[in-house]
Amino acid sequence: MKRRAVYPGTFDPVTYGHIDLIKRARTLFDEVIVAVGRNPGKAPLFTVAERVDLLKRATRSMTGVRIDQFDTLLVNYVRQRGCRVMVRGLRMLSDFEYEFQMTLTNRKLSSQVETIFMMPSEAYAYVSARLIKEAGALGADLSAFVPPFVADALRRKLRGVRA
Numbered sequence: 001m002k003r004r005a006v007y008p009g010t011f012d013p014v015t016y017g018h019i020d021l022i023k024r025a026r027t028l029f030d031e032v033i034v035a036v037g038r039n040p041g042k043a044p045l046f047t048v049a050e051r052v053d054l055l056k057r058a059t060r061s062m063t064g065v066r067i068d069q070f071d072t073l074l075v076n077y078v079r080q081r082g083c084r085v086m087v088r089g090l091r092m093l094s095d096f097e098y099e100f101q102m103t104l105t106n107r108k109l110s111s112q113v114e115t116i117f118m119m120p121s122e123a124y125a126y127v128s129a130r131l132i133k134e135a136g137a138l139g140a141d142l143s144a145f146v147p148p149f150v151a152d153a154l155r156r157k158l159r160g161v162r163a
Helices: 016-028 048-058 074-080 093-109 129-137 148-158
Strands: 004-009 031-037 065-070 085-089 114-118
Touching (some): 004 016, 004 074, 016 114, 031 048, 074 085, 074 093, 129 148
Parallel strands (some): 004 031, 004 085, 031 065, 085 114
């Protein structure tokens, strides 16, 4: 039986921190489904289709990684994909409170789905998509944070050009 997990998120945009977690989760699971959430409450810069495309490009060389999208209750999505495990990243202590609350809620909604927390590699512990967007809007060099094609898409999006 294959060990499968879902790594859900907004990925707006995908960063080297996300890619690091995908690679590391893949060493623990036979298949990792990276699930892009619509999450309109976060007012994403990129559309779901654009985020899926950027993730597919970022993970193109990885075996056992599938990119998908969802707009349903997360625990239902995880079960529909035949998984029992969700992978979540914890960068800083500030992430813990939100993730803890969400995990306990998800456990109440479905005791069949477990959440595994992974910390990013030290080099990416401070990287957040929100900060990348802010820095990009101010013209920063993003090469240390995102792949070149993501930096290009972000620059074009911030200038109002279709990514």
